[in-house]
Amino acid sequence: MLIAVDIDEVLADFSRGLVEYYNKKHGLYLPGFHETMTEWWQAWGETRAEAVERVYEFVRSREIIELEPIPGSVAGIKELKALGHELIVVTGRPIESMDETWAWLEVYYPGAFRRAYSTDFHIISQDKDRENKGDICARRGVKLLIDDFYDYCREASERGVPSLLFTTPWNRHLQLPADISRVNSWPEIVERLKNF
Numbered sequence: 001m002l003i004a005v006d007i008d009e010v011l012a013d014f015s016r017g018l019v020e021y022y023n024k025k026h027g028l029y030l031p032g033f034h035e036t037m038t039e040w041w042q043a044w045g046e047t048r049a050e051a052v053e054r055v056y057e058f059v060r061s062r063e064i065i066e067l068e069p070i071p072g073s074v075a076g077i078k079e080l081k082a083l084g085h086e087l088i089v090v091t092g093r094p095i096e097s098m099d100e101t102w103a104w105l106e107v108y109y110p111g112a113f114r115r116a117y118s119t120d121f122h123i124i125s126q127d128k129d130r131e132n133k134g135d136i137c138a139r140r141g142v143k144l145l146i147d148d149f150y151d152y153c154r155e156a157s158e159r160g161v162p163s164l165l166f167t168t169p170w171n172r173h174l175q176l177p178a179d180i181s182r183v184n185s186w187p188e189i190v191e192r193l194k195n196f
């Protein structure tokens, strides 16, 4: 089965890396992401555009190569491959960061992913013709998306692709429709995919 895997918060511990980068580089205390947020940019009490700029600066720095993998993801990806699944990654990271992104993936998950797709979601002036994650999944024959962002799972649902929502503090409170299932860890993902 062809499975699309999101990168940030599913494979890469992005939010911790971002906060550490900011606190070190700017001597500024940015709080981490927390449970009372409904949208990630609320972590810093600022507008979406301001928060997007912070994310952009971090993503463009070469420091994204230093991110730690999410616990269990290295073994989990290996197990999905061993079960015979085909894997791609779909990320909202900017296209210009994809060389470093691919290099990072090859460090922790060598040879695991067939391709990496970017939707470049941080672009503030949205191009309506741009493919979203749901379009990418549907057009490439993806049978399942694994993502931590509910809106992307919804995009996949709209294109007939079911998904697994990886639990994070900011999606824990959401009630999910039937075609989006919650998973709390990589071992749980592997258990579910043994039955496909």
Ligand SMILES: [Mg+2]
Binding pocket: 006, 007, 008, 009, 010, 147, 148, 149
């Ligand atoms: Mg993510």
